[in-house]
Amino acid sequence: MRDALLTPVRRFPWATNVTLYGCLFAGGDFVHQLFSRKERVDWTHTRNVAVVAFGFHGNFNFFWMRFLERRFPGNAQRSVLRKLLLDQTLAAPLAISAFYTGVSFMEGREEVLQDWREKFLNTYKTGLMYWPFMQQSGDGTVTAALDWIRDMEDKRQEPISRTDSAERRSCSKKD
Secondary structure, eight states: OHHHHHHHHHHOHHHHHHHHHHHHHHHHHHHHHHHTTOSSOOHHHHHHHHHHIIIIIHHHHHHHHHHHHHHSOSOOHHHHHHHHHHIIIIIHHHHHHHHHHHHHHHTTOSOTTHHHHHHHHHHHHHHHHHHHHHHHHTOOHHHHHHHHHHHHHHHHTSOOOHHHHHHHHHHHHHO
16 A cells, blocks of 8 residues: 555655645645634635745755755765755745745735735845754644744734834835
């Protein structure tokens, strides 16, 4: 039974990866909505999150991780630290940005960068404290990913403070 499940995974790693990311992001959004006790599930939002995950995250992460593994093969401490450093400094900001702007675009927002401006830094800092330890320990990747996606959804759905926006606009006008 195990071999029957793993054979297609090994044979089609790209399709498996894209499918896994799409399902994890959609599942994370669904779980977030259940935990936030909404009256009903917003399936349109879940679809938008899934489209961003299937369209960008699954593909990007598959090719990014393949590049890192080919460039820095093995699991020696030095190699792992290089991969971790590159992942957190290059890929994480891009992936977080793609999430916030992609979902905003799919929702048809006028100001696609608004969520990104308000929430990127906090999400990135949280990720810096979360993912390196999850990657180092190899502990429950699916559970860790669902927790992270749920946390990103929490941040994405936080109301944007009007005072923060006004302060940022006034600061940018001074520059």
